[in-house]
Amino acid sequence: MSLPNASLVACSGGGSGSAAGATAAERPRTQGATLGAVRARGAVKCGITQGAGFATPDDAGRWRGFDVDFCRALAVALFNDPNKVQLVPYTQQQRFSGLQSGEVDLLVNGSSITSSRALERNFHFGPIYFYDGQGFLMPKAGRVQHAADLNGATVCVQQGTTTELNLTDFARRNRITFRPVVMEDLRGAVGALAGGRCDVISQDGAGLATTRTMLRNPNDYVILPDRISKEPIAPVLRFGDDQWLEIVNWVFRAPIAAEELGVDKENVARAAQSTDPSIRRFLGVESGITDGFGLDPKWTYNVISAIGNYADIFERNLGPKTALGMDRGLNRLWTNGGLMYSPPFR
16 A cells, blocks of 8 residues: 655654665664574474374374464475474374473474454464364264254264354354363364264364374265364464564465466476566575575575465365365465455565
């Protein structure tokens, strides 16, 4: 949005010698505590939660998945090396204490933005990188079509999540009752469902797709179509380091912006030769736009070259050709009927 020239003059302060009048290159840059620790360590410490498609070690012990790719994107932006990341697995119950204690630099593990987490627990949230909602997984033999038909059901939920509260709200709205069974981890919930100790599992929709792959006969189970909550998923950071927050913000936005511009892992080298000013600015071909906090001016180019755009990341880990077989749904670009949208890189 443009401002009137008079406003620009009024805000300019004491001329070219002041910080306000200085160029980007002339302004002093201080290194925040988190960035300083990351650079001294030589790696980003990223808290994850194991789950198929999101964070799973392969046969060689290398972590792969949707969340992992975003952690690696941050490592590329800072070090131009996707391996400069230390991935720390947490249960849902452990994750926030691990972040608060400083064990990790951020969480990228399916945490939903809520007011209580931001205002009471003093966490910052980065950009939403996955839109989700709480649902239900149950045996097909139950012949239930909708969640409102689950009156009296025993429902397994994971400890340390907002799932039980959402469940209570849904039951009150629909004048039905649930018998919640709180499980410490996902494997316990899967065992309880398979063993008949609970009728359904309730968690975020993406989590249900992961959970279904853990059952002995996944095709014997169905995910009901209902979504009973909004679960906007974002990286989580500690309060008190605005510089670190902004770095995370723009790194997480970069794959989305790349998809909007039609730039992907396969064509990024050709795109760098484009005459389109938006593409040139985004890829750092025209200097000064993506350069900040001492990052490589072409960090966006490096991220897309190494990790890919949002579509690359989604299809590789979660899409129809994977075991999860997920449709993008709300995670389509805003131009394709979804909610994914990046502020401009300019």
